[in-house]
Each structure stands twice: as structure tokens, then as C-alpha cells.
Amino acid sequence: MTQIDENSEMPGAILEFEDIEFNQSEQDSEVIVLKFMKTYYSNISKTELEKIAKFDISKDNKKITFYDVNENVAERKFNLILSRALDALHWKINGQEKEIKYIHRNSGIPLFGCIGFGIVDRGTSMIELRPNTGCNLNCIFCSVDEGISSRKTIDYVVEPDYLAEELNNLIEFKKNQRIQNQTKSSEPIKFSIFINPAGEPLLYPKLKELIKKVSLIENVETISIMTNAALLTSSIADELIESGLTQFNISLSSLDDKKSKMIAGTKLITETTLNTETKLITDSELITETTTYDTGKIKEVISSIKTKHPEIKIILAPVLLNGLNQEDIEQIILFAKETKCEVGIQNYLKYKQGRTPKKIKQVEFSDFFDLLKKWESKYDIDLIKNYKLVKTAQFEPVVKKGDIIKAEIKCLGRKPGELIGVLEGRSSRSITILTESISGYASGEMKKSGYVKIKIIRAKDGLYSGIKL
Ligand code: SF4
Numbered sequence: 001m002t003q004i005d006e007n008s009e010m011p012g013a014i015l016e017f018e019d020i021e022f023n024q025s026e027q028d029s030e031v032i033v034l035k036f037m038k039t040y041y042s043n044i045s046k047t048e049l050e051k052i053a054k055f056d057i058s059k060d061n062k063k064i065t066f067y068d069v070n071e072n073v074a075e076r077k078f079n080l081i082l083s084r085a086l087d088a089l090h091w092k093i094n095g096q097e098k099e100i101k102y103i104h105r106n107s108g109i110p111l112f113g114c115i116g117f118g119i120v121d122r123g124t125s126m127i128e129l130r131p132n133t134g135c136n137l138n139c140i141f142c143s144v145d146e147g148i149s150s151r152k153t154i155d156y157v158v159e160p161d162y163l164a165e166e167l168n169n170l171i172e173f174k175k176n177q178r179i180q181n182q183t184k185s186s187e188p189i190k191f192s193i194f195i196n197p198a199g200e201p202l203l204y205p206k207l208k209e210l211i212k213k214v215s216l217i218e219n220v221e222t223i224s225i226m227t228n229a230a231l232l233t234s235s236i237a238d239e240l241i242e243s244g245l246t247q248f249n250i251s252l253s254s255l256d257d258k259k260s261k262m263i264a265g266t267k268l269i270t271e272t273t274l275n276t277e278t279k280l281i282t283d284s285e286l287i288t289e290t291t292t293y294d295t296g297k298i299k300e301v302i303s304s305i306k307t308k309h310p311e312i313k314i315i316l317a318p319v320l321l322n323g324l325n326q327e328d329i330e331q332i333i334l335f336a337k338e339t340k341c342e343v344g345i346q347n348y349l350k351y352k353q354g355r356t357p358k359k360i361k362q363v364e365f366s367d368f369f370d371l372l373k374k375w376e377s378k379y380d381i382d383l384i385k386n387y388k389l390v391k392t393a394q395f396e397p398v399v400k401k402g403d404i405i406k407a408e409i410k411c412l413g414r415k416p417g418e419l420i421g422v423l424e425g426r427s428s429r430s431i432t433i434l435t436e437s438i439s440g441y442a443s444g445e446m447k448k449s450g451y452v453k454i455k456i457i458r459a460k461d462g463l464y465s466g467i468k469l
Contacts, residue, residue: 013074138265164213177393215244
């Protein structure tokens with residue numbers, strides 16, 4: 001920053017932006033670190049700022065003042081710098097620095113079409129919101145390959161206003177369409193909004209704001225999140241509930257501290273700490289240093305929520321890992337009964353793109369349901385859920401499988417070799433584009449803009465994927 005001339009005739013242009021802070025870099029005296037949503041950051045060189053005019057940053061780091069320059073000129077020039085900085089955001093998760101793509105109203109990236117972010121609508125009254133990616137755990141079975149051992153190199157964060165507005169538009173559309181499985185019923189549809197990112201929602205810095213905005217949408221009846229609860233505290237829960245959250249789905253696969261840490265991939269796994277069984281099922285040797293995963297604390301938080309807010313639904317959602325955590329799930333059932341929670345057991349499924357723990361076999365669904373029935377009668381609890389989702393209208397598909405079409409590249413996709421694009425002529429849908437340039441991706445050489453020709457390989461449930469031709 002330069003010295004300010006106190007006697008200057010032009011007082012200067014004071015610029016202040018919501019969610020933006022300016023900090024002097026601790027590593028480089030020539031760099032200002034732009035902090036966004038208190039979580040993400042981008043570097044701006046002082047030389048670049050000085051090209052606008054002499055500048056200064058306020059003590060609270062919230063304002064930047066340019067001196068001896070017309071306010072409109074300063075604002076216009078600074079907005080260009082800001083836009084480039086927001087396009088180059090990073091964050092730190094699990095001690096790793098990662099690129100993060102901010103998807104906002106003016107980013108040109110639609111919120112419908114990609115599974116990794118935005119809105120997933122499968123044509124029912126339950127709509128999924130995916131505001132962020134990134135996870136503080138590293139579960140051995142993670143179906144979305146999140147956490148410290150993830151192969152992906154980019155994360156996404158969506159502007160809460162953009163997400164809430166698009167959700168409102170979708171709900172309005174559904175309300176205005178004839179409900180497919182109801183003929184003359186005038187009953188309004190009640191929508192369940194499920195915040196279920198490919199990652200951990202408590203890492204989304206605008207979760208409270210998003211919940212608040214969603215709760216104000218007409219006909220939204222319930223708002224739930226799927227969380228690993230490692231970051232959940234009683235006061236965070238209070239704030240989320242106050243904002244409008246009605247349900248916590250907590251993924252917790254064991255109450256045994258050692259085993260749950262191993263399943264969550266947060267403990268350094270060495271030959272000495274492994275027993276024969278666990279040694280066979282995991283190949284992870286990584287540690288998540290930034291997370292304290294403490295099942296005792298999670299149990300306390302659950303009990304506290306149920307005591308303070310008995311009306312709030314909590315569903316404990318363990319994943320059945322065959323041969324590893326059956327007894328643990330029985331313990332979870334007992335804990336749920338004691339605390340008046342529900343239990344929604346998930347069967348472990350192998351996903352091509354997810355992590356597959358060694359020696360854990362997928363249980364046939366018939367056997368899985370037999371086990372649930374056995375536990376239902378043993379513990380007098382309802383485990384086989386029959387969610388009453390209302391079938392609703394869905395946006396018409398904009399392309400079909402096999403179509404050949406152009407797409408405009410917008411940013412990197414989540415996984416190596418993937419891009420995110422927008423379908424040409426269908427600017428309201430984004431698409432995941434698979435390329436063969438995995439090595440190009442890794443070395444940063446993959447094309448990140450322009451148009452590519454693609455063949456559609458998936459056009460279902462409003463989700464689109466294509467192969468670059
Ligand atoms: S908590 Fe969920 S998203 Fe995170 S690593 Fe575990 S399974 Fe994956």
C-alpha cells in the first residue's frame with residue numbers, strides 16, 4: 001500500500017463488498033489476499049491495484065479506498081480485478097490447498113444438469129440441493145471420493161441466492177404443472193428440500209443463509225441435511241434450526257471411537273493399530289489432521305438437540321459394511337431408541353467413481369432387507385422406510401442419449417479428465433464432459449474455455465453427461 005496524501009483534494013473512492021475482506025499477505029509484502037466468505041482466498045498484486053490509484057485498506061479489512069480517482073472509474077477498474085480474483089479462488093481443506101470454483105448468478109453456469117453441484121430433481125416432491133463439495137472426513141467407502149485421499153483437484157461453492165432463486169423457479173414450475181399422479185386434487189404439493197452435497201454441508205460457509213432463504217419459499221415443508229456431524233455443535237445446531245432446518249441425517253457407522261475413526265478414514269492406519277479384520281478392508285494410510293472425529297462428542301450433540309428441540313427429526317444413517325460393522329449398527333439402533341432418533345440404514349454399494357474398501361462385499365438387497373426385518377422385530381423399531389414422495393413434473397430433457405451437440409466449456413470437472421460445460425442453444429443446462437485428457441488435466445494443460453463437440457451418453461433425471469469427440 002502506498003502513503004496517502006492527507007491533503008488530497010479528491011477524498012477517494014471507498015469500496016466495500018459483501019463477504020469480501022482484504023488482508024496483507026503474510027508471505028509476500030507485495031500481495032493483498034482477498035478473502036471471500038471467510039473461507040476462500042485469492043491473491044491480488046499491489047502493483048495491479050496501484051494501477052487504479054494509491055490505495056489503502058481499512059483497519060477492519062472490509063474496505064479498500066482508492067485516492068485521487070473518480071469513484072466510478074475506481075469501481076469499474078476494481079471490478080475487473082475482483083472478477084479475475086473470484087475466478088482464481090482457493091481454499092484449504094485437510095491441510096491441502098485446492099482450487100475452488102465459485103458458481104454464481106453471473107458465472108454462466110446453470111445449476112441444473114450436473115450431479116456435483118446445484119439442484120438435482122428426480123421428478124418428485126423431494127429436491128436435492130448441492131451447494132458445495134469437499135469433506136473433512138475420508139470414509140473408506142465414500143461413494144463420491146471425497147476427503148484427503150480424493151483424486152479430484154477442484155471443489156465448487158454455489159452462491160446461496162442463486163441456489164434459492166433457482167429452487168424457487170423449479171418449485172413454481174412444478175406447482176404450475178399438472179401433478180402426474182394426481183388428477184383433480186387441489187392439495188398443494190409439500191416439498192422436502194434435502195441439502196445433500198457431494199461432501200460435507202457444514203463446510204458450506206452460507207449454510208444458515210441458504211436454509212433461511214429456502215424456508216421462505218412457499219410450499220417448502222421440510223429442510224434436511226446429510227452431515228457427518230464431525231463439525232456439529234449444539235450451538236451450530238441451534239442456529240441451523242432457528243434458520244429453518246427441520247431434520248438432521250447423520251452418517252455415523254459405528255459408536256466405537258477406534259472403529260469409527262478407521263471407517264471415517266481419520267486415523268493414521270498402521271500395521272500396529274490394525275487388527276486382522278480392519279487390515280483386510282482398508283487400503284487407506286492417510287490421516288485427516290484437521291478433523292477431530294469424536295463419536296462421544298457427536299452422541300452428546302445428538303442428545304442435546306433432542307432434549308432442546310424434541311420436534312426436530314434426527315435420522316442416524318449408518319452404512320452397512322458387511323463383516324465390519326453389523327454389531328456397531330445394533331449399538332446405533334439402541335442409541336437411537338434411547339435418544340428418540342430414527343435409523344435409516346444404507347446398504348454399501350460399490351460405485352465406479354467412489355472408494356471401495358478391500359474385502360467388503362456389497363450385500364444383496366434381499367439379504368439386506370432380511371437383516372433389517374430381523375432387527376425390526378428384535379429391537380421393535382421401524383427400519384424399512386417408506387418415504388411418501390409425490391411424483392411431480394420435471395423439466396423436459398433438452399437433449400437425448402446419442403445426440404451430438406456442441407458445448408461451451410466453463411470450468412474443470414470434479415474428476416480428472418472431466419470438464420463442466422453448457423449445452424449450446426440450451427443455456428439453462430450444464431453438462432459433465434468426459435475427455436481423455438487425464439494427463440492434460442493433471443498438468444493443467446486441458447482446455448478450460450471454448451467449445452467442444454460432444455456425444456450425449458446420459459440424459460436422465462435432468463442430469464447430462466457427454467463424451468468429447
Ligand atoms: S462423510 Fe460422506 S462425503 Fe465425507 S468422506 Fe464420508 S462418505 Fe464421503
